[in-house]
Each structure stands twice: as structure tokens, then as C-alpha cells.
Amino acid sequence: MMLEQKAFLSGNEAVAAAVRLARPHVIAAYPITPQTTVIERLAEMVEEQSLKAEYLHVESEHSALSACIGASAVGARTFTASSSQGLLYMAECLHYASGGRFPVVMMNANRSLALPWNIYGDQRDSLSLLDCGWIQAYAEDAQESFDLIIQAYAIAEHPDVLTPMMINLDGFVITHTYELVSLPAQQDVDAFLPPFQTTNKMDLDHPMSLGFTAGPAFNQSFKQLQHLAMMAAVTVIDEVEARFRQFFGRHYPGLLETMHCNDAEFILVTLGSVAGTVRPVIEKLRSLGERVGFVRIRYMRPFPDAEIRKALAGSKAVGVLEKDISFGFEGTVFTNVNSALMRTKVVPPRLRNFIGGLGGKDIAAADIEQIFERMKSTDDGESVEFI
């Protein structure tokens, strides 16, 4: 393995750097804050020819993903990026790509969905699309964003998976803040990521018909296969991470990351960049003798239901902190966590759902401490607590 370079990059720039190393054939994307700097960097790389890809200036997000699907359908490796309104504009194409089993890789800058209008980060956009059949990962920082892009192609293109993958970066908090990122050499990424091969494509030597209709007799089986492929991704993710560690030295813990859960009474579950605020609070509370723990969900799809059960077993109270709300009920992450827990006979006595950070509202260390206080409290409380 060649020596890695280090560069001071924003989350978006790290994504662009990783995309270049992954060698996509076709990039089609439409600008939307806070994704824009990804596609701007990619355009510069194409201009200077450090990235040899077809770069399509599409006229909408729907066209961006539609073009990527078209390119994937002839066997090309593709990349697109979007956020909030744009992600929703391409929503029909999200289902199209996953149902068609096209392994498109997309970066999504998590941003609040209008109305009201708001360009700052929350996770309502991607979490409202958990059912669209895409693998969904949530990064904590720029390095993880970079690494997830490289891993994404290996996961998505695996013949047992063939499922598109979305890498989520919190808007502005990750996309636009800078940190030191290790960049592997092109030849090492080439060795890690072989060229995209698939039989699921149009082929001038073997004409194929793609994107067909399947009626009531057959349709459900196609959907079941799609579900099984997403489940197969769990094993593939483990394999890819193990291989990634061999190649590049960085270790990732799979679908979720745990901190001090073995003996924790009170466990906070969350995803994305807020983990950076949670960790010091955990350390502080533990130094005061409190048995607190933390789970950072890295993949919302496939959902780590077994891992959640294992991590939260034996705790007295669980708090799920998320930057979304499914109006009229509760937060979607909470719904997923709760459902996973209900499959065991032993469920933590108290489960609390905390909604915060909507529209970029700041979540401070004091808020996290308050959340742990709420977890300790034995009152019934509201089903959903806005912080």
C-alpha cells in the first residue's frame, strides 16, 4: 500500500476526492445547496482531466438520476448528488433505480425540506425516503464520508446486492466544515475497487429488454428479491469493511457503532454529525460515575435490528435523538429502533424519542446532558419530546 496523502478538505470536497478515485464513467447532477461544492469540484477535475468522466449538465434532479440509470443500464459506473428538494424531485427515480437493481452511488446533503424554506441540515429528506429501496449510510465526518463513497461502489455493485446506495452528510455541519482527510493513492483504490461488471445491462452482443412490466403474478417476487438483496448487503458491508481495513488501515464497525454500551443503564441512539457533540458528554458523565452509553447508527437501510437489540439489551432507558419527525406519530428512527426492540422478550423499560436540530437548530452539549436527565426520569412524559 502506497503512502496516503493528507489534505485539509470539507466533507463535500472529500466526497469529490473519493468519487474521482472511484472512476465513475458518468456523472450527472444538478446544483442544490449544500451539495453544490461536490459537483463544482468534480467539474474542475473533469476540466483539468484528472477525472475522465462524462459530466452531464442536467436540467433537473429527476433528469440527473434518470441519466445515471440510463448510463448504468449500459454497464457504466455512475455518480450523482443532491439534497432535500432535489432528492424529493427525483423520488420516483429512486424507486426506479432500486427496483431496476442499478448500483448508482449518490451523496445526499441532508437538508430540511420546505415549507418553510430552510437550507440548513436536518435529516427529514433522507429519512422520509427509507422505503425507496436504497442502502442508506450516515457519515459523522469528512473522513468517513470519503471512505463510505469508496466502499459504496464495492457494496452496491456486488452481484449479491446490486442496489443503489445513498451516503448522507449533514448539511453544512459536515459538507462545509474542514478537517484533515487521508487520501489513498489511485492505484490502491483501483486494486480495492475493480471495474464494474454486471449482466443487468443492455448489451449489443446479447440484446436485452430492461425496465419491464411485471403483473400481479410476478411482481411481488421481484420485490421480494429486492428485499433479500438489501438483506444480503449486511454481510457484504462486513466483507467490504474488512477488506477496506486491509487496504487502507481504517476500521469501520458495520451497521452501527457503540460506545460503552456493555454496562450502560442509559443509552442514547442517534446518527450523523451530532455524534461529535455526544461523545464528550458521554466521557464527562462517565467520569462522574454515570453508566451512560451511546449508539451511532451508521446504516438506516439495511436496518441493524439485531445489532440494536444487542447494544440496547440490559439498559434501563433508551433515548433516540433524531433530526426528523413523521408528523402525526413519532420520529422515524425511533419507530425503527422500537420495532427492532419489540422482537425480544426483554425491552428496556423506558424508551424516549427526542426530536431536535430541525432546520439546522443547534444541538449543544447541554442539550445532550438534558436528554440523559430525561432518560433518568421515570415520568411517563410525552411520546415525542422536541428539544
Added chain:
Amino acid sequence: MNHPIRQNSFKPPKDLAEYPVGTAFPSGHLVETNASWRSHRPIIDALRCSKCLICWLLCPDGVIHSSKQGGLEIDYDYCKGCGICARECRQKAVTMEKEGL
């Protein structure tokens, strides 16, 4: 053959393992015919036919073919009996006859 024919031996998938990956399947695969759509079938009178090929050109289903004998023949598996061939033939060489006669 310049056109696909019905696959008699195709068995629809039953187990998940028999399903194609993605929504991708070989092109030119036919399992049903359209013959039952017809109420009338075109008959080409070889003696009147000048082989101008207008009927062949204008058939929306492409079911008129050159026969080995040098004339034109119709693939009645896929002819829907629309009557365009009879309507457009300059030689009045094509007539539409009621099915079942």
C-alpha cells in the same frame, strides 16, 4: 429468422431463484400470440401481387414476410387483422376474409 417466434418451451418462474436479476430479460422473447384478436384475416392473391412490398412496409405488426417461394406470406400467429394491407394494396391483391371460413 428475421423475426422472433413463440417460445413453446418457456416455463414461467416459480421459485425466486428462477427469476431474472433486476428487471432485465432477453429481447425478442415471445410466449403469446395475437391471432385471437382477429375477426378477419388478410389473404394475399399471389397472382395479383406485384411484390411492390407496400403491405410489408405498412404493416404495424411486421407480420408480412418474403416466402421461400418468392412471394409474400403472413405470420398469422401475430396478424391482428387490422386491414391496412388490404386497404393500401394498389393491385387489390389482399382481401380480408372473415375468420373461421
Added chain:
Amino acid sequence: MGNRTEKKISIRELSDREYFYGHKACPGCGGSLALRLALKVLGERSYAVVPAGCMSAVSFIFPQMAFTCNAIISTFPGTASMLSGVAAGARALGIKDFHAVGFAGDGGTADIGLQALSGAIDRHDKIIYICYDNEAYMNTGVQKSGLTPLGARTTTSPAGKRLRGAFTQKKPMFEIVAAHGIDYAATASVGYPMDYLRKLEYASRVEGTSYIHVFAPCPVGWGYETAETIALAKNAVDCGLWYLAEFSDGKFTLNHNPGEFSSLRDYLFGQSRFIHLQEEDVNTIISERDAKWANIHRAWRFS
């Protein structure tokens, strides 16, 4: 037409291979003929992109696949964007000598597909976009589209006491794509098949974006005997309601000047979608036609 040479197509030179066979289109469907003929010219190294609509609904019903070349269904708005992706992907993979050709209906082109088409033309993507115009959303049951002509009865523009069918003109798609400065555009009709074939052959050699708008009558939606499709498609041109023209190098060229128009009334009242028209409606249609032709005579070259 610039310095690209024209090639006359003769029927006997056409391939006898069928690329669109065993489909479930209605008997006498003009759209299916337009598609079948296009692929005969473009050949086996074609990637066909077909959006939700009649042509895809009748030809990709698992396990019956009526295309014999490579083909894919796109989303309804996404014909042109998927075409752009197919062309870009094939190019990036080093695949040569192929055609990326789309077959979209009037609704999928002038309405929901217009944005993506505009983008593809703007990018000069090397694609061939064919709009088969049956003047309504036929696949979903004959609803009014942006290309439904004045007075036509559809299920969403019914003919009653107050409103007599569609009350807007067809969107001028040919002129719209021309206004983009498209590399090549043409209007055609399945009633003038040799002209259509010539234009397909020309488009196959354009290094850029081509658009062919082919008039394709629909027996079910328009209400006429299935055998009359070709005759009707010819009459539409002969009575001046449709025209055969090309746009290239910034210039419009009329390919066929009917001279004295054939009977517009015969054309209209041969279809049940127009039988409710009053005399004043027919006069409106005639004067709109005449105004358009006055513009054509004034501004277009004649070939």
C-alpha cells in the same frame, strides 16, 4: 441541409429484420408502425428508450419482450434524460457505432417530457428523439394532451353543450425544438412513409441531437376503422393540418407543398372525435391552418 448528403431510401433496401414484433398494440396502431420502421433504418446496434406510454405498455410485459434489439423503459418524464445517460455511458465505455433512440408519445414529449428534452437538445447529446404523435394520452384512456388539436373530443376535454372538445391548439413542438437551435428536426407522417424513412436515415448520421415528430393516427382514440390509419395520416398532410418539414443549420425547409388542400371537412368528419364540431369550429380550424401556411410560405424554404 448543410453539407450532409441525402440518401434516398428504397423499400427493397430496407432490412427485412423485425425489431418490434409480437407486441400488444391495438390493430392499426400508427405509433407501432412508426417505431417498427424507425428500427429498420437504425438497425440492431440501437438502444431504444421508451417511456411509460402505449409503446412500452404493449411490448415489455414480462415475460413477453417484443423488442428484439436492446430496449429499456424510462420514467414518463425521463425519455430524453435516460437517452442522454445511455449515450454518455456507452461513449464512456468506448462503445462505438450505436444509436440511442427514444420513442415517446405526444404527452411524454410536449408535456411531462418537455423539460428533459429541452436539456438534451441544449447539451447537443447524440441521441435521436422520436415523438409518435397520436394527439392524446392514449395509453391511459384518451385524455387531452398538449398536442391534442383544437376541437378534438377526449375524455378530459369532452364535447358537450358548453365546451366542444379541446379548446387549445397543439403546442408547436417542431418550432419549439427548432427554437433551441437543435442540430436536426423533422416532421413526418406514417402516411408518407418514404419521407419518414429518409428523415430517419438522415438523423442516424447527425452528430448531435435529432428530433423527428411523426404523425401517428390511433384508431381507438380518434374513432375510425383500423384499416384507415395510413390514409388518414396522409390526409392530415394533404389537407394542411400537418406538414412535412425539416429544420437544420438554423433554417426551416418544407418538404411537401400540397398546393391545393384536400378537404379538411372530410378529414375531420371521418373521425368520431370531431363529429360534434359546429360550422364555426371548422371555420376556426380552417383559418388557423391558413394562418400557419401563410407563415410557412413567407418564412420557410421549399425543397
